[in-house]
Amino acid sequence: MPILAMLAVMLSVATILITWSVMGGFLKTLVNSGRSLIGDVTVSWPNVGFAHYDELIVMLEDDEMIDGATPIIETFGLIQLPDDRIELITIKGIDPVSYDRVTNYTDTIWWKPINEPTAKDRDGSDVRLDPQFTGAMAMFESNAVTLTRLNPDSGQTERAGVLGVEVTGLNIRTEDGIYDPRANGFRALPDGGIERVPGFMPAGGTVGLTVLSLDSTGKPVDPVTRTIPIANEFQSGIFEIDQSTIFVPLETMQEMLRLDEARKVELVENPFATEVDPVTGKRRPKMSEVVGIDPARVTTVLVRSADGTELNEVRDRVFEIYQEFEAKHQGGVPSSFSMENQIRTWEDLNATMINAVKKETGLVLFIFGIVSFTSVFLVLAIFWSMISEKTKDIGILRALGASTTGVAWLWIRYGTAIGLIGASLGTAAGYAVVININSIHDWLGRTFNLVIWDPRTYYFIEIPSEVEIDKAIIVFVVGVLTCVLGSLIPAFRSARMDPVKALRFE
Amino acid sequence: MLRVEHIRKTYHLGRVKVPVLHGVDLTVHHKEWITILGASGSGKSTLMHIMGGLDRPDKHPESPASIVYGDRVITDLGAGGLNNYRSTEVGFVFQFYHLLPELDILQNICIGSMIRHGRFGYGSQRKGVESRAKELLDRFGLSDRMKHRPAELSGGERQRVAIARALINEPALLLADEPTGNLDLKTGESILDVLAELRQSSGLTMVMVTHDERIASRADRVIRLIDGRVVEQTGVGSV
Numbered sequence: 001m002p003i004l005a006m007l008a009v010m011l012s013v014a015t016i017l018i019t020w021s022v023m024g025g026f027l028k029t030l031v032n033s034g035r036s037l038i039g040d041v042t043v044s045w046p047n048v049g050f051a052h053y054d055e056l057i058v059m060l061e062d063d064e065m066i067d068g069a070t071p072i073i074e075t076f077g078l079i080q081l082p083d084d085r086i087e088l089i090t091i092k093g094i095d096p097v098s099y100d101r102v103t104n105y106t107d108t109i110w111w112k113p114i115n116e117p118t119a120k121d122r123d124g125s126d127v128r129l130d131p132q133f134t135g136a137m138a139m140f141e142s143n144a145v146t147l148t149r150l151n152p153d154s155g156q157t158e159r160a161g162v163l164g165v166e167v168t169g170l171n172i173r174t175e176d177g178i179y180d181p182r183a184n185g186f187r188a189l190p191d192g193g194i195e196r197v198p199g200f201m202p203a204g205g206t207v208g209l210t211v212l213s214l215d216s217t218g219k220p221v222d223p224v225t226r227t228i229p230i231a232n233e234f235q236s237g238i239f240e241i242d243q244s245t246i247f248v249p250l251e252t253m254q255e256m257l258r259l260d261e262a263r264k265v266e267l268v269e270n271p272f273a274t275e276v277d278p279v280t281g282k283r284r285p286k287m288s289e290v291v292g293i294d295p296a297r298v299t300t301v302l303v304r305s306a307d308g309t310e311l312n313e314v315r316d317r318v319f320e321i322y323q324e325f326e327a328k329h330q331g332g333v334p335s336s337f338s339m340e341n342q343i344r345t346w347e348d349l350n351a352t353m354i355n356a357v358k359k360e361t362g363l364v365l366f367i368f369g370i371v372s373f374t375s376v377f378l379v380l381a382i383f384w385s386m387i388s389e390k391t392k393d394i395g396i397l398r399a400l401g402a403s404t405t406g407v408a409w410l411w412i413r414y415g416t417a418i419g420l421i422g423a424s425l426g427t428a429a430g431y432a433v434v435i436n437i438n439s440i441h442d443w444l445g446r447t448f449n450l451v452i453w454d455p456r457t458y459y460f461i462e463i464p465s466e467v468e469i470d471k472a473i474i475v476f477v478v479g480v481l482t483c484v485l486g487s488l489i490p491a492f493r494s495a496r497m498d499p500v501k502a503l504r505f506e
Numbered sequence: 507m508l509r510v511e512h513i514r515k516t517y518h519l520g521r522v523k524v525p526v527l528h529g530v531d532l533t534v535h536h537k538e539w540i541t542i543l544g545a546s547g548s549g550k551s552t553l554m555h556i557m558g559g560l561d562r563p564d565k566h567p568e569s570p571a572s573i574v575y576g577d578r579v580i581t582d583l584g585a586g587g588l589n590n591y592r593s594t595e596v597g598f599v600f601q602f603y604h605l606l607p608e609l610d611i612l613q614n615i616c617i618g619s620m621i622r623h624g625r626f627g628y629g630s631q632r633k634g635v636e637s638r639a640k641e642l643l644d645r646f647g648l649s650d651r652m653k654h655r656p657a658e659l660s661g662g663e664r665q666r667v668a669i670a671r672a673l674i675n676e677p678a679l680l681l682a683d684e685p686t687g688n689l690d691l692k693t694g695e696s697i698l699d700v701l702a703e704l705r706q707s708s709g710l711t712m713v714m715v716t717h718d719e720r721i722a723s724r725a726d727r728v729i730r731l732i733d734g735r736v737v738e739q740t741g742v743g744s745v
Contacts, residue, residue: 392604401622
């Protein structure tokens with residue numbers, strides 16, 4: 001019976017530790033992936049953007065708490081895919097060099113030469129490993145780094161974009177967690193026929209991008225459409241991002257949204273000169289031009305903090321720097337007052353996603369906690385039964401002079417010992433399962449054809465497998481307490497036993 | 507040595523009151539062996555439990571019960587005092603031995619000392635206690651059974667182990683409840699020989715409960731209990 005109690009504690013401890021570790025690892029991986037493309041702190045002024053960003057970036061990069069900063073333009077638009085489907089898309093205009101300093105942009109580029117197969121690609125079928133394609137992959141990678149692509153017809157290098165790997169829906173993800181580039185799409189023709197379209201975008205694929213350009217007040221002026229060659233595709237690890245994001249050169253977006261540097265023209269009547277009105281044919285006072293420069297703008301500056309800095313401190317420092325920046329350009333950039341809520345950490349930006357996964361983790365833990373709490377009652381029932389069985393022994397101990405508290409303490413100590421052993425075994429078992437969870441999963445797949453974590457469904461190739469020591473300690477302590485709690489009531493019952501009745505117990 | 511006065515005891519079976527002892531008076535002298543003789547249900551085991559501090563007599567305002575051991579009034583003791591009385595002054599021997607089945611013989615004997623001294627106190631006295639336990643086992647011819655479990659022993663052997671356990675704390679008073687009741691005649695005789703020899707060599711005071719007249723005859727004094735009352739005392743030193 002004590003072995004049963006021990007098993008109950010062991011199983012509940014192992015279950016909770018495995019669940020918490022996997023869900024916690026999932027959250028951590030998800031969050032890190034989300035962070036990989038947004039830096040640590042963002043300074044954002046949506047739609048109309050803000051000017052003099054180059055100066056702000058220099059000021060930010062001069063600070064020791066900041067490793068780098070990069071300008072981006074983020075907006076929504078429509079994308080026309082090779083099969084003519086039109087989807088809503090998040091467009092990010094980036095400067096690839098500085099963007100890579102602030103984010104892990106180049107790490108997310110998918111089509112590039114790799115030396116080792118990815119974790120689940122046991123037969124090495126990933127086309128990126130194939131020496132035959134190493135040169136092409138290197139070219140695709142280079143194109144992504146510069147956001148350009150050579151136009152074979154004109155011989156000119158053109159600005160190009162990098163698509164999220166799931167945007168076209170033409171990259172087929174295999175159960176090995178890799179993409180097969182040999183898929184084709186089909187385009188519906190007006191005559192009822194279909195036309196095959198190549199699915200591998202970096203090799204000559206283009207998309208149409210449509211955005212609404214805005215005037216200086218942020219009001220939409222007219223739609224602007226451009227055909228964007230695709231240089232490569234990226235995988236961030238967050239399906240929502242990879243399904244609905246395209247990177248294009250910053251200049252392209254500035255041009256399309258009219259956020260680029262422009263001459264500022266103001267027309268006034270010159271009383272000393274006349275000109276012919278092209279509409280009426282009559283002379284009128286000549287309209288003179290007062291020329292100024294309207295500086296280029298971006299919607300966001302991303303900031304990467306220096307290692308070891310605290311995120312909120314960095315955000316506060318960025319705000320201070322922005323205040324200095326605003327002082328230099330009073331009236332020419334958004335006020336610090338307005339900007340205070342627009343300077344946010346990556347955690348603030350991803351709060352919805354992070355909280356959703358946290359809540360999910362909490363819910364799963366709660367459910368497993370309830371299930372595991374039944375082990376308290378299991379231990380209680382087992383101890384109750386043991387005490388019934390040992391009634392006579394309790395009478396003997398009392399006859400030999402044992403006190404009521406001594407008898408109760410004996411059972412509590414026994415419960416603690418069972419809890420300690422059960423929780424230790426449970427923690428060890430949970431740890432062993434978590435660190436080997438991928439091997440166990442593979443074995444289940446091979447032996448029983450049971451695939452729980454399918455890379456085609458889940459975005460991470462492998463199940464997160466990290467045990468955090470503080471979580472393990474909490475689960476261990478709760479496991480021991482479970483057993484102690486379960487032994488308390490039976491212990492008090494044993495203490496209250498009448499020794500004479502106990503000795504006569506049959 | 508032990509003076510018992512006006513002991514009454516009533517058990518409650520649901521709403522039914524079952525009086526067991528009706529004002530028992532008794533004196534046990536130092537180094538005396540007395541036997542309480544009575545039929546089943548006469549209250550002899552209850553009397554023994556009360557004398558040993560395992561149970562308490564009923565409270566009766568007109569003639570309050572009292573048990574005086576030496577100069578200590580046992581009936582006035584609290585739970586802690588009774589625990590101490592049981593572990594230092596009294597040794598119990600039961601009809602069904604009541605050994606702890608998970609422990610070996612040596613541990614069964616030493617557990618009384620463990621309870622008396624506490625876990626930590628026992629640690630410092632362990633060697634001395636074990637040495638005394640081995641002496642007792644040797645004396646009872648069980649030195650080769652030290653590491654055996656109770657289930658591996660015969661009834662007579664188990665009862666000798668139970669006697670050794672009762673003696674481990676060197677009590678002055680041994681209370682035995684039908685110690686031969688579960689044994690055949692020959693083995694029962696051998697157990698009585700052991701007890702007689704003990705009393706002779708250690709100066710132990712013994713109170714034995716039995717329904718067997720033949721066994722009772724070996725005692726110094728026989729107290730006959732019928733329906734919870736002492737009806738007769740016979741033998742040397744009878745009052």
